[in-house]
Amino acid sequence: MKTLYTFCICLFLISVINAQDKFLTKNGTVSFFSSSPLEDIEAENNQVLSIVDATKKQMAISILMKSFMFEKALMQEHFNENYVESDKYPKAIFRGEILNFDAVSEKESKVKIKGKLTIHGKTQGITIEANTIKTEDAIVMSGDFYIKLSDFDVAIPSAVKKNIAEKIKVSFNFNHQPYKK
Numbered sequence: 001m002k003t004l005y006t007f008c009i010c011l012f013l014i015s016v017i018n019a020q021d022k023f024l025t026k027n028g029t030v031s032f033f034s035s036s037p038l039e040d041i042e043a044e045n046n047q048v049l050s051i052v053d054a055t056k057k058q059m060a061i062s063i064l065m066k067s068f069m070f071e072k073a074l075m076q077e078h079f080n081e082n083y084v085e086s087d088k089y090p091k092a093i094f095r096g097e098i099l100n101f102d103a104v105s106e107k108e109s110k111v112k113i114k115g116k117l118t119i120h121g122k123t124q125g126i127t128i129e130a131n132t133i134k135t136e137d138a139i140v141m142s143g144d145f146y147i148k149l150s151d152f153d154v155a156i157p158s159a160v161k162k163n164i165a166e167k168i169k170v171s172f173n174f175n176h177q178p179y180k181k
Contacts, residue, residue: 022051022178023138024052024176027046028061028173031044034169035169036163038163039163043069045067048063048067048174049061049063050174051179054139057099059096061093061094063091065092066086084119089120096113097114098111098113099114100112104133105133105134111132114127114128119152128143129145138177142174143172145170148166148167148168
């Protein structure tokens with residue numbers, strides 16, 4: 001009987017330890033900004049799913065494209081229907097490895113995350129630099145990077161080509177909490 005109790009306690013501890021190695025947010029924020037001489041375009045999405053697996057030093061992000069909110073409804077409609085084709089390609093996905101995860105600590109530090117970003121059905125390799133802070137309750141990550149729309153086969157009609165920058169600034173902020181099963 002004592003062996004059975006010991007076994008049960010070990011299983012419980014293993015599940016608790018494994019759960020503490022994964023951090024999750026369902027309301028991370030991703031925004032983008034396009035600056036051009038004619039018009040600035042920006043949108044924000046605060047329904048972003050992101051998970052960090054501290055044991056494997058990996059990170060994954062899933063972004064529902066239709067959740068980007070624009071100041072102008074017409075911009076949002078064009079974004080979803082004409083550019084990223086949200087019905088056909090509903091999500092943007094990132095999967096990567098946190099190269100220097102050991103740098104994540106209670107003091108703000110920088111890490112590099114190398115992985116693959118899929119937008120509009122097209123996947124590209126990318127390396128992102130993120131500011132991080134780890135507490136008992138969270139891993140917070142934030143940063144900026146740039147993407148070229150042409151790398152993801154997002155076609156911009158010639159009539160509005162001057163309104164949209166070739167490189168888009170993408171910003172993110174994730175407050176990952178311990179994952180509880």
